Amino acid sequence: MGYTARAVVTRETGQLPVVETITVDDPKAGEVTIKLAACGVCHSDLSATNGTIGLPPPLVLGHEGAGTIVAVGSGVTEFAVGDSVVSSYITMCGRCRYCATGRPELCDLASKAMFTLPDGTVRTHDAAGKPLNVFTGCGVMAEYATLHTGNVVKLDPRGASMECCALISCGVVTGWGAACNTAKVRAxxxxxxxxxxxxxxNALQGCAMSGATQVVAVDKSDDKLALAKLFGATHTLNPDTVEDVVKALKKLTGGGADYAFECVGYGAVVAQAYGCLRKGGMAVVVGVAKANDTTTIRTNSLTFEEKTLTGSNLGGARPREDFPRLLGLYQAGRLKLDELITRRYSIEEAPQAFDDLANGRNARGMIVF
Structure with a gap:
């Protein structure tokens, strides 16, 4: 039977995505179909359109979605029609060594679901009946989407909007988790x-919630730096206003930072994050760089200064534990979510949402169905 849906599709690398009508098949064994209420427009989606993340088009975008289950496939017992859920761009098998040791963000199954479902097939087709790939096994920038249960997390909104729930599933957990899970920022x-x-x-939020006494936000946009103060920044720096970013930060921090988070996706900025650390500091790479991008650091600083350079994928999250945990923090008034949404778009306005993202106009754009 299936579903007809309007969806955001990238068909040509380097071009804005288009909105078209697609068909979404009913769920097979171990799958569910979701009617989407909201989907965040994440920089990773933009990276899939410009080639930074090299996935084959045509590709249904979207991985930061929230909605309601409308159908379940055979063998599905943990979800039911009517459940409120969010997507997770990490497919969790629950059985590999990474899932078993509490690191599902590294699940072996996830690497098999970068642009299809884990079985290598898709449930999405264009108007001509041709298959459409789906971003990170999700493809939730559409009115309906069929996902493997390993990409779905149940939430109890309890007064929270589905827009806020959608944010938790990527942007929030990625930034907050980099500070609280990966770095474990000390008070x-x-x-x-x-x-x-x-x-x-959200990395700023995580640092502030962890008790950091000085939190410096670095960005070329003065508007974003103003917003950063709302999310916990005690100091700000526009790199265009100084000759040497690392020297300026070391002066501002009185000798260097204990933790630095690179949320941009450029090797040169990673080097700045590492360079601004004091001895014993940790730099965490969160941004997604191009496959051929590299970072150069002074090797002996690893030995003599005992610095750490590490990465963080999905904020080192355990989605089925951390997503509800973050929602609980929001419901308790301790986590800001509503303030992240700088503009809402209809599905037909999706190309404009991507143009706004590419030009730095939003903290987070949100497509509302």
Missing amino acids: GSICVVFGAGGVGL
């Missing part, structure tokens, strides 16, 4: 966050 520390977009703002 009283000094933190620097490069990039004050949707992810960077």
